[in-house]
Amino acid sequence: MKKSRIGVLTGGGDCAGLNPALKWVVKTAMDERLEWERGIRYEVLGIHDGWKGLLDVDPVTLEAAGHITPLNSDVVRTWDRYGGTMLGTSRFSPFDPKNDCSKLVARSIEKLGLDAVIAIGGDGTLSIATRFAREGVNVIGIPKTIDKDLPETDYTLGYETALNVIVEEVDRLRTTAGSHKRIFVVETMGREAGWLALAGGEACGAYIILIPEYDFSIDRVNELVTEGRRSGTRYEIIIVAEGAKPQGGTEVVKKEGTDSFGHKALGGVGEVIAQEIENSTGIETRSVVLSHLQRGGAPCAYDRRMGRYFGIAAIDLVVKEKFGNMVRMKNGKISYYPLEKIYGKLNLVDVATQYDSDRYNGRRSIIRDDK
């Protein structure tokens, strides 16, 4: 029987849903019944720490090198219950202009005899996959990111679990906020995309939601807060995306510079807003940064299912040799889309149809015509 070797890696920020995808990549590739149908025996190598695991690989001592682990159904049996990634991850780009080691990585792929590489990641990881595809590597992408900012897919692994974290934490904050008549500004992740803040805010019933796609006016925030208090509210929950900024202002960063994917280290806007509100309105205001709590913990049911479907679909594409594509969920169906066509693009909130820019909240009308 023909043999074929697949490498699988997880890159960029971790999140819930990666391990279910890994499990189903391995189980589907090594499914004995499917093996006979396909006439191909697949072998799957787990590459550790994202693209970094492909630097400096010795094809003879794969395991000893510590960067590569042969996977099988027994190894991955329980993985779908766990958060994070059993393979480890990194924000390492072989195409980093300051230290380009893409040739080395391409050589490792060749030395390892990988007939296909499945990359599970967000915009950074999948952009790297696209660049290797241009150089003739057989890649398949699986979309993951709690930011949900990858275009042409309605779902990215980790998003739903992160939303559940936002809702759970805000439920906790409500009791303490109410007891003290305080305002809580809750900062979510999301980078330039407001999906997490918007959907998280809608799900938990936040009073105000601030997203990067619409620059806010702090005067309007204060006005809304004061209006709420006048109508008798005891406390307010304000959700702000880490990338949100005031009109005429800039994003708040934790530290200057960018990582190897070219991303800024955003963070701190929640506290800035809390101080502004307290200074202007005199209402006690606290801020909470949900930060990596949104990425941690066990995957929710939806991420387990989507990880499973994406993992299976990725192997279907390998079998059909439809390389250079990303599996995706679109209009309720699992399908695939060329990586090249999403290169360098982001999926952002459409303010006109999805945001109420007057009350800084979710949309107030959904069905706009009679269809």
Ligand code: F6P
């Ligand atoms: O890409 C996901 C993300 O969670 C962003 O929303 C956030 O800005 C970033 O990762 C934080 O990453 P790090 O793990 O490098 O702090």
